[in-house]
Amino acid sequence: MKHISIGGLDVSRIGLGAMSMSGYYNIGAGSDAESIRTIHRALELGVTHIDTAEIYGPFGNEELVGRAIKGRRDQVVLATKFGLVSHAGAGPGVIDSSPANVRVAVEGSLKRLGTEYIDLFYQHRVDPKTPIEDTVGALAELVAEGKIRYIGLSEAGPDTIRRAHAIHPVTALQTEYSLWSRDPEVKLLPLLRELGIGFVPYSPLGHGFLTGEIKSPEQLSDDDWRKTNPRFSGENFLRNLRIVDEVKAVAAEVNATPAQVALAWLLAQGDDIAPIPGTKRVARVEENSAADQLELSVKQIERLNNLTPAAGERHDEGNMSVIDR
Numbered sequence: 049m050k051h052i053s054i055g056g057l058d059v060s061r062i063g064l065g066a067m068s069m070s071g072y073y074n075i076g077a078g079s080d081a082e083s084i085r086t087i088h089r090a091l092e093l094g095v096t097h098i099d100t101a102e103i104y105g106p107f108g109n110e111e112l113v114g115r116a117i118k119g120r121r122d123q124v125v126l127a128t129k130f131g132l133v134s135h136a137g138a139g140p141g142v143i144d145s146s147p148a149n150v151r152v153a154v155e156g157s158l159k160r161l162g163t164e165y166i167d168l169f170y171q172h173r174v175d176p177k178t179p180i181e182d183t184v185g186a187l188a189e190l191v192a193e194g195k196i197r198y199i200g201l202s203e204a205g206p207d208t209i210r211r212a213h214a215i216h217p218v219t220a221l222q223t224e225y226s227l228w229s230r231d232p233e234v235k236l237l238p239l240l241r242e243l244g245i246g247f248v249p250y251s252p253l254g255h256g257f258l259t260g261e262i263k264s265p266e267q268l269s270d271d272d273w274r275k276t277n278p279r280f281s282g283e284n285f286l287r288n289l290r291i292v293d294e295v296k297a298v299a300a301e302v303n304a305t306p307a308q309v310a311l312a313w314l315l316a317q318g319d320d321i322a323p324i325p326g327t328k329r330v331a332r333v334e335e336n337s338a339a340d341q342l343e344l345s346v347k348q349i350e351r352l353n354n355l356t357p358a359a360g361e362r363h364d365e366g367n368m369s370v371i372d373r
């Protein structure tokens with residue numbers, strides 16, 4: 049597995065997102081035991097970068113990751129996120145990046161993850177009620193105290209990124225980016241490159257859609273988060289299947305899977321980009337990690353650059369409304 053530097057932090061070229069180990073995407077049975085085996089297999093394959101968040105579960109995902117990395121902490125670049133649980137009483141799902149909340153959140157994450165330090169601590173969503181300077185000021189204190197090593201932002205817009213970076217260096221921005229979500233190319237990637245900040249694309253497989261494994265909306269159970277995602281609904285779903293056909297055609301040419309092609313395309317976008325595909329299955333972590341070895345030709349990249357655009361927004365209205373632009 050190759051390694052790259054994102055804003056000064058060394059990570060494996062391909063990481064592992066742990067979110068789907070705690071629900072959200074419910075096709076086929078998973079289990080904590082298989083999730084833990086998946087994390088162990090990832091580490092064996094040279095994946096170092098593991099991504100979780102306080103809100104996943106909530107809390108349970110960090111506990112699971114903590115159990116999996118016990119005794120292996122030095123092999124892991126551990127990333128987690130705060131700011132979607134308010135510890136002042138409002139609880140999970142409430143945006144709060146006030147300095148007081150950051151302090152409570154970090155202690156909980158450290159405990160659940162069973163670690164003395166977090167490598168990369170992200171604000172999960174920008175908090176319109178707390179100036180970013182105050183949040184980053186609190187994070188800078190945590191860096192000085194050795195509780196976190198690096199600071200990240202997720203779904204932050206250009207203005208917020210500049211203001212945050214002026215207070216303390218931001219190491220990485222985590223935002224959705226994939227073959228069917230190309231918005232970061234317009235403003236974010238040029239800005240990150242200007243400032244020397246790395247980029248971590250989340251949902252690099254389009255929440256699983258780009259792998260070709262989801263063939264009809266009926267495959268998604270009622271409690272599957274994707275049921276509320278416009279790209280997975282009705283007419284949009286059927287139209288978006290055409291994108292998968294185009295990815296499959298390239299995959300057949302290079303003797304790879306569509307998931308590997310989706311990841312290889314992201315890797316080709318720059319050596320400051322470290323995707324974190326999510327899975328709770330050993331076979332898939334093997335498949336996804338192997339994309340590190342796949343080189344697409346200029347012509348294939350060009351073809352993928354010109355895929356049919358996705359039908360539907362990347363999130364529902366509620367989730368789009370909390371994205372900083």
Ligand SMILES: NC(=O)c1ccc[n+]([C@@H]2O[C@H](COP(=O)([O-])OP(=O)(O)OC[C@H]3O[C@@H](n4cnc5c(N)ncnc54)[C@H](OP(=O)(O)O)[C@@H]3O)[C@@H](O)[C@H]2O)c1
Binds near residue numbers: 068075202250253327
């Ligand atoms: N910062 C944020 O706001 C934010 C938002 C969303 C996600 N994230 C992070 O990004 C990570 C990845 O994003 P994501 O999980 O939303 O989406 P993703 O990586 O695009 O796709 C994950 C989905 O694809 C399936 N899958 C994975 N590999 C596959 C393969 N080779 N073939 C077929 N299906 C495959 C998984 O199923 P199984 O799990 O059943 O294998 C899961 O349902 C998350 O785990 C989380 O850490 C961050």
